[in-house]
Amino acid sequence: MENQYEIGLEALRQKLLLMASHSEKAVNEAVQALMQRNHDLALRVKADDNTIDQLEIEIDDMAIHLLTKAPLATNLRLVTVAMKISQNLERIGDEATKIAKRARDLAQEPPVKITLELPQMAAMALAMVKDALDAFAHRDAATARALIPRDKEVDALNRVIHQQLAEHMMANPDTIARCLHWIVAAKSLERVADHAKNIAEEIVYLCEAQDIRHAGKG
Numbered sequence: 001m002e003n004q005y006e007i008g009l010e011a012l013r014q015k016l017l018l019m020a021s022h023s024e025k026a027v028n029e030a031v032q033a034l035m036q037r038n039h040d041l042a043l044r045v046k047a048d049d050n051t052i053d054q055l056e057i058e059i060d061d062m063a064i065h066l067l068t069k070a071p072l073a074t075n076l077r078l079v080t081v082a083m084k085i086s087q088n089l090e091r092i093g094d095e096a097t098k099i100a101k102r103a104r105d106l107a108q109e110p111p112v113k114i115t116l117e118l119p120q121m122a123a124m125a126l127a128m129v130k131d132a133l134d135a136f137a138h139r140d141a142a143t144a145r146a147l148i149p150r151d152k153e154v155d156a157l158n159r160v161i162h163q164q165l166a167e168h169m170m171a172n173p174d175t176i177a178r179c180l181h182w183i184v185a186a187k188s189l190e191r192v193a194d195h196a197k198n199i200a201e202e203i204v205y206l207c208e209a210q211d212i213r214h215a216g217k218g
Helices: 002-036 039-067 073-106 118-137 141-147 150-171 173-208
Strands: none
Touching (some): 002 039, 150 173
């Protein structure tokens, strides 16, 4: 019985890591579509979001089944944390879809002549997601804790990009609609980093049974 339960837990872990790989790929491809003005790739990212949604449903079903049989408190934590991680991964997929929509629209407009650090922001946010999932795979609370402050670096870069675009819009009013697409895309990347931070906080809870989500607030 215990062995069957362990097999179920491992299947849940593997399904979650599969979902993570799809979410990371979606953000990568959405940013690629945005930077390369690739209309077809943007459409593909939107279509692939259904896969991520389906994986979340499957993970929830597996988790609910395991919750009814959980023999240990640590197993209960793993299953509930897996559900929360899958919610964050689904939202990362949603942010990728938002970026892809902006990429689709911008690909049909003249380019905005401004250099933005959006690829750097995407790399930072995706590194957070990858490190968070590695921490989950290895039950590594120290790595999870270490990545949480990196969210502030992504926030700071988002503010820089927002300021650059605001100044460009003031100097070039004809670019306002296009610049707004870039602002939304940057905001989506900031949210990807937020979700990575959320995942890291859940991993700390999984490993240490300590809820740090609101630590240091107020």
